[in-house]
Amino acid sequence: MAVLTEDKRKLIGQLQKHLLRWQGFKSPENSSESIGLGSVERAFPNAVFPIGSIHEFIGTTPEQAAATSGFIGGILAALMRKGGVCLWISTSNRLFPPAIKHFGVEPDRIIFIEARREKDILWALEEALKCDRLIAAVAELPAMDFSQSLRLQLAVEKSRVTGFVLRSNPLRVGNTACAARWQITPLPSESDEGVPGVGLPKWGVELLKVRNGNPGYWELKWSAGQFITVSKPEKVSELPMRNRKIG
């Protein structure tokens, strides 16, 4: 296989950008802004975390849900750096408000909505995503089908609100119109040599699906108010087979 020359690489990069544009992908205006995810952001098109789209997180166990809540908290902290409010919609509130402060979000800037049924959560989420005065809306849902996700995606395209959907039922993981599908699993924490006790929160962050991007697996930890990438991104071919899905 011939080694790619500098010219060819540039050409391919340009063609990729063209392709993205033809596919209707709009590059975000403030593309320089990073949300602190480090190398994970490089998996997304134009190496920018997509704000104003729907991200779904698969978390089946309460431990995964807890890790995902922390991870979303870290992202929300970056999104809400300039002020603003976000919504957290669920059937029964399990998020412990004082804990979210550890991830840099003022818990009083989160408004908790409790709905009775799955249907009502979807309705509330769609209404929230239509309101451009919000930064983000997080919803905890057992499942979501393609048309529902499409409705949400259409709502955010106008308002530029970022939507996070925490899905707890893995049996019904189907195709969705979301920009990315994540799976966060807690990993054993690392503590410095000789220091006993539990160390900093550490997660295995898997991007199962990225629209127009590259899925991957990273290990991140949360330290002093920011994400720190522990391991280098693995190649897609080294990922376990079940994760090799390209959206």
Add this chain to the structure above:
Amino acid sequence: MEKRFASIWFRHLTADWLALRRPTLRNMPFVLAEPVHGRMVITAANALAETQGIHAGMVVADAKAAVPDLQVIDHPPGLTEKLLEALGLWCIRYTPAVAVAPPDGLILDTTGCTHLWGGERPYLKEIVTRLRDKGYDVRMAIAGTIGTARAVAHYGKAEPIISSGAERDALSPLPPAALRLESDAVQRLRKLGLRTIGSFMSMPRTALRRRFGPELVEKLEQALGQADEYIQPLRPIPPYMERLPCLDPIRTATGIEIAIQRLLEVLCKRLAGEGKGLRQAVLRCYRVDGKMVQVAIRTSSPTAHAAHIFKLFALKIPQIEPALGIELFLMEASKIEDADPVQHALWGGMPGPEDATLAELLDKLAGKTGIHKVSRYLPDEHHWPERSYRLASSIGEKPVTTWRTDQPRPTRLLAKPEPIEVSAPVPDYPPMLFRYKGELHPIRKADGPERIEREWWMDKEERRDYYQVEDEDGRRYWLFRSGHYADGQPQQWFLHGFFA
């Protein structure tokens, strides 16, 4: 709330007023008179004249024959009504609902007002003293019904304050005239030897109605609180209410929408003009079949934005059952608050929670039937995890204290700690392994204990020793041991949360 009424009786209303205007009249008997059928008839007499046997209703010529030095003054037309109204308006300082009770009294609805003067007795004393200082001879009574208050003010001899429920005892020694009856009914009662209300109070109502007419029974029931009696306040408190009668009964959702829009337009214009906003509104729909259906909405902050309130009602329209048709719509703003004039942001920065558009979104969410609750939390000064945060009372409330981050806290907290089985070899040490929902978790790392003492002044729970533990798969939990270590007693451990 239990209703309370006060009755003020001006014994010589016009005479006192005249004496105030003409101080020379104070020490002589005088009467006011007006021509009736070509004769001068006395309408009011002062206290001095009354002691000499002069009373209202006498012909002036007869009175002059009895008391030669009697002064007769023409009664200015409309004086009584004007005086009562002026005094009634003066009394609005004591209660917002004051009504005139011609010919010589005022009725005050004192419900919920008297405590501002330290109770009913100081309240009564204050009003009586003020009016007597002005020069009016007044008597006053407070009771649970208008009828009793009036009867006791006019005829009561001992206690001017009648507690609610004691009307029967207070009324029974009073003469029948205290019930404000027609004079022939009073005379008939007297002829039959019924000189006190108590003598006929317990007679069968049907017999009373047959013999003395329906008025007696009605007045008696009103005085005893068995029938309602209403007063017409001098300055009616204007309710924020709009009506929309329809020529043809409305049966469609579109029709209801139009009706709501019209009502809101008028109501919101008025609210905005007065610098107010509504927090709660009720729409009552009166149907052709005589039934009434109503829907209510509430908002998170006072608003007079018609389009927004309409959206909230629009969510409720499916609940309105028009049946054969609605002929009258009634929109009432049942809770009103002062609204800050809306300052629209010049720059489109990200707004705080008090932003109007956001408030409208939250109202919409809260108004939907499937939405359980909309809440925002503020830090609270408690170490006990379940009480470390509290519900914010309003959407714009700022935290008074900061959120604490000095201790690790789990991102997910179980609503109720779940009991787990542990094996902890050493007292006051984290367990080696625990079993939760059938799964065994060998613990690799642990932090703690963090002892959280029970808040004994609030509840009776045991103190908790919290440990942050991590199992071999890297899953992090928040466990606690309830209570003290004691010999021979098994320790109960609980799982309370999941760390990120």
